[in-house]
């Protein structure tokens with residue numbers, strides 16, 4: 352059974368097998384958690400992302416999918432990059448957001464990762480409302496069959512932490 356834990360802090364500081372990056376489809380870096388992961392993990396991660404763009408993902412990583420690279424200098428073994436949907440008030444993109452969590456866990460299983468840390472995907476630059484983002488994250492992890500034993504949500508601020516705490520109850 353998977354244990355869900357909540358931590359307030361910086362995802363790049365976590366000791367887990369795999370850290371999930373809320374990437375953009377270019378895979379070539381961005382702001383927010385993406386920028387923090389590349390800064391802390393060093394150029395090896397970007398090199399691996401460039402290789403992916405030159406091979407499997409010539410047009411970029413589609414929204415809702417996930418792919419793993421080295422974690423470079425991070426203490427984790429892998430970074431799993433996933434692309435969340437941009438929030439839309441007129442179109443329901445929840446399935447894509449749930450897919451980010453589900454596909455990341457599927458990739459973790461393929462890698463043999465047992466502990467994984469997630470940020471609150473799409474709730475930053477992509478503007479997904481934090482309470483709804485938290486609900487989708489928790490519901491998806493709870494309903495996914497996986498060999499991962501710990502899913503750690505790493506929440507950057509108090510508001511995100513509270514939203515996840517509420518969704519967990």
Ligand code: ADP
Pocket residue numbers: 360361362363373374382383384385387435470471472473474475476477478479505506507508511
């Ligand atoms: P997105 O484009 O998917 O919205 P962001 O990186 O802008 O991605 O934001 C996703 C979430 O990650 C936000 O809740 C943001 O506060 C949070 N975040 C930003 N930096 C970090 C970090 N170093 N560790 C954990 N969470 C972070």
